[in-house]
Structures are given as C-alpha cells and as structure tokens.
Amino acid sequence: MSITKRAGLLPAALALPILLGACGSLQPSDRLLGVLTPYRIEIVQGNVVTQEMAAAVQPGMSRAQVREVLGSPLLTSIFHENRWDYVFTIRRQGAQPQERRVTAFFDGERLAKLEAGELPGEREFVDSIDTRRNKAGGKPPSLELSEDQLRRLPAAARPETAPALPATPPRDYPPLETESR
Structure with a gap:
C-alpha cells in the first residue's frame, strides 16, 4: 500500500x-x-406494591398470607429471618425511573409491622409508566359492554344434541376371560 x-x-x-x-x-x-x-432496554426488578396491596396486609397475618398478597420477597436473609424486603425498580425509556422499598417485619410466623414509603395507587402507577404518545384522554378503556352493545350481540347458538350412544359398545370378538363356575 x-x-x-x-x-x-x-x-x-x-x-x-x-x-x-x-x-x-x-x-x-x-x-x-x-x-x-x-x-x-427496559429494566424491571422486584415486586410492584401499591397502596391497595399494602392496605390489605394487616399485623398478625401469617407469612403465607403476606406472600399471597404481596408476592415473594425480592430479598430474604438467613441473618435477618424475621424481615422480608420488597424492592421495586423500573427504568423505562420515556418515563421517570422509579424505586420503592417495602419491608415486612415478622414476630415468629406472624407479621409485626409493614414499613413503606409513599406508595402509588394502582391507577397512578399504571399512568406513571404508560409511555404511549396518544392516550385516549387519560381514561382507561371500559371493560364492560353497554346495554346497547349487549343487545347488538348475536344470539348464542344452541348446540344440537348428539344422538345418545349405546351404554356399552358392541363387541365383535370373544371376551378375554370366561366365567368358570
């Protein structure tokens, strides 16, 4: 060269x-x-805990009941067996990054207290991560049909009854075992 x-x-x-x-x-x-x-890339880690979920958890609940409401904790430690940490982080393009921590303290098998910072409600959380450009007036779509929409639905087709089958299928071979008396 x-x-x-x-x-x-x-x-x-x-x-x-x-x-x-x-x-x-x-x-x-x-x-x-x-x-x-x-x-x-969108990064989501942990459990979303909303105000409604935290309100459903009451002191005195068992560990299984807490797990049923909040899900499995993100962090458990053998050194702190009476503490569960629910940590949630999300980083999504077009939305503010979020990080929350909820800690459940147990006395044996029963919940002693739940510590949480400010938690959003379900609707508030969904709105905070919704990055669609054209929101329909910020109003969620209706999941129920109106009375007019219900009337316009076609009538449900009734299934035709199938002919009754014989109680036992006919055999065209001899039985495998014979009765001996």
Missing part, C-alpha cells in the same frame, strides 16, 4: 475509537446528532 493511501486511512482509524466511545457516554436524555435516541 502506498504512503498516501496509508495517510488517508490514519484520520479514519483515529476517529473510529472516538466515535464509538461517544456512544457509550450518552445519557438517557442525550440524542445522537440531535435526532436519534439510542435504544435503552
């Missing part, structure tokens, strides 16, 4: 590591060239 060709490759070879290094230093709010936003 001639010296002039090598000299032309030198700036490109030096610029490549700089450009690749710049990609790793982008923050979530950074945009590449002011237009492109790099893809960020």
Whole structure:
C-alpha cells in the first residue's frame, strides 16, 4: 500500500475509537446528532406494591398470607429471618425511573409491622409508566359492554344434541376371560 493511501486511512482509524466511545457516554436524555435516541432496554426488578396491596396486609397475618398478597420477597436473609424486603425498580425509556422499598417485619410466623414509603395507587402507577404518545384522554378503556352493545350481540347458538350412544359398545370378538363356575 502506498504512503498516501496509508495517510488517508490514519484520520479514519483515529476517529473510529472516538466515535464509538461517544456512544457509550450518552445519557438517557442525550440524542445522537440531535435526532436519534439510542435504544435503552427496559429494566424491571422486584415486586410492584401499591397502596391497595399494602392496605390489605394487616399485623398478625401469617407469612403465607403476606406472600399471597404481596408476592415473594425480592430479598430474604438467613441473618435477618424475621424481615422480608420488597424492592421495586423500573427504568423505562420515556418515563421517570422509579424505586420503592417495602419491608415486612415478622414476630415468629406472624407479621409485626409493614414499613413503606409513599406508595402509588394502582391507577397512578399504571399512568406513571404508560409511555404511549396518544392516550385516549387519560381514561382507561371500559371493560364492560353497554346495554346497547349487549343487545347488538348475536344470539348464542344452541348446540344440537348428539344422538345418545349405546351404554356399552358392541363387541365383535370373544371376551378375554370366561366365567368358570
């Protein structure tokens, strides 16, 4: 290769590591060239605990009852066997990162107390992670049909009754065992 060709490759070879290094230093709010936003993977860890769930847990409940309401704890320790930690984190592109901690303290097999910071309600939590651009007025879709929609549904088809089958299928072979009396 001639010296002039090598000299032309030198700036490109030096610029490549700089450009690749710049990609790793982008923050979530950074945009590449002011237009492109790099893809960020959604990271969800732990159990979502809402106000409604925390309100359902009462002192005196068994460990199984607490697990049924809140789910399995993210952290348990053999050194702190009377403590369960429910930690929740979510990082989603287009939404604020969230982190919450709920701690359940037990006295033997019974819940002594539940410590939690400020917890969102279910609807508030869903709204905080909803990144759709065109929300329908912020109102969730209705899951029930109106009376008019129910009337417009086609009538349910009635299944035709199948002919009754004989009690025992007819045999065309001799029985395997014979009665001996």
